[in-house]
Amino acid sequence: MIDIADLTVSFGGRAVVHGVTFLVGAGESFALVGESGSGKSTILKAIAGQAPDWTGAIRIAGQPLGKRRDRAFVRRVQMVFQDPYGSLHPRRTVDDTLTEPLAVHGIGGRDARVVAMLDAVGLSRRFRFRLPHQLSGGQRQRVAIARALMLEPEVLLLDEPTSALDVSVQAEILNLLADLRGERGLTYLLVTHDLPIVSFLCDRLGVLRQGRLEEVTDVAALRAGRLHSAYGRELVARSGLD
Numbered sequence: 001m002i003d004i005a006d007l008t009v010s011f012g013g014r015a016v017v018h019g020v021t022f023l024v025g026a027g028e029s030f031a032l033v034g035e036s037g038s039g040k041s042t043i044l045k046a047i048a049g050q051a052p053d054w055t056g057a058i059r060i061a062g063q064p065l066g067k068r069r070d071r072a073f074v075r076r077v078q079m080v081f082q083d084p085y086g087s088l089h090p091r092r093t094v095d096d097t098l099t100e101p102l103a104v105h106g107i108g109g110r111d112a113r114v115v116a117m118l119d120a121v122g123l124s125r126r127f128r129f130r131l132p133h134q135l136s137g138g139q140r141q142r143v144a145i146a147r148a149l150m151l152e153p154e155v156l157l158l159d160e161p162t163s164a165l166d167v168s169v170q171a172e173i174l175n176l177l178a179d180l181r182g183e184r185g186l187t188y189l190l191v192t193h194d195l196p197i198v199s200f201l202c203d204r205l206g207v208l209r210q211g212r213l214e215e216v217t218d219v220a221a222l223r224a225g226r227l228h229s230a231y232g233r234e235l236v237a238r239s240g241l242d
């Protein structure tokens with residue numbers, strides 16, 4: 001579903017991701033891990049069209065991406081950001097936020113779709129006409145996930161989707177993401193520095209260090225502390241997973 005080949009991404013002429021190659025299968029959940037500044041979010045941005053200076057190849061379901069992201073891409077690939085406070089418009093109700101992508105893409109049956117999506121993300125219908133400031137952090141992230149799913153995409157790009165939330169709420173959102181993937185056959189590409197999240201939500205992971213992919217392995221190896229690279233083992237040791 002996602003095929004990244006020899007991807008190099010630059011900002012202002014300086015490369016921050018260097019020749020990264022990996023594949024994510026349909027229905028798979030793949031994590032990019034690494035410390036702050038290792039280039040995890042930059043890879044998501046390149047896929048989403050928010051980091052235009054890249055070389056290499058990015059293919060989604062076999063289709064090579066150019067510099068611009070068209071409507072077909074938006075229907076297939078959606079992103080969920082770290083900060084549900086910043087990513088929702090403060091003056092738009094939940095209903096406005098969920099209806100907008102349907103209106104932009106000329107999709108009908110909006111009422112029924114919004115109500116069904118509120119149910120799918122575990123939000124009571126009484127939140128439908130509320131504004132973001134009337135919601136908790138976890139409820140806001142449910143709205144952001146609902147918005148991402150309104151166009152029934154196949155792929156979610158998840159950038160630290162729980163790191164801005166209280167610890168007690170993080171587990172709820174992780175469970176929701178796991179359930180939604182199972183129910184909808186979604187493919188996840190998740191960026192995180194939190195290895196327990198990878199162990200819970202992902203099948204495989206790539207370890208990034210200074211913009212280079214050190215290794216790709218599966219979560220069984222992560223759980224067993226059997227990463228191949230010295231840097232990967234160091235990350236595991238620091239996370240307390242070993």
Ligand SMILES: Nc1ncnc2c1ncn2[C@@H]1O[C@H](COP(=O)(O)OP(=O)(O)OP(=O)(O)O)[C@@H](O)[C@H]1O
Pocket residue numbers: 011012016034035036037038039040041042043191193
């Ligand atoms: N818009 C930008 N302009 C210039 N440099 C950038 C930009 N975005 C990211 N960078 C740089 O690219 C490098 C990789 O950043 P990136 O955000 O991808 O790392 P990350 O692994 O996702 O870290 P974090 O967990 O802190 O988000 C860093 O050196 C960062 O300063």
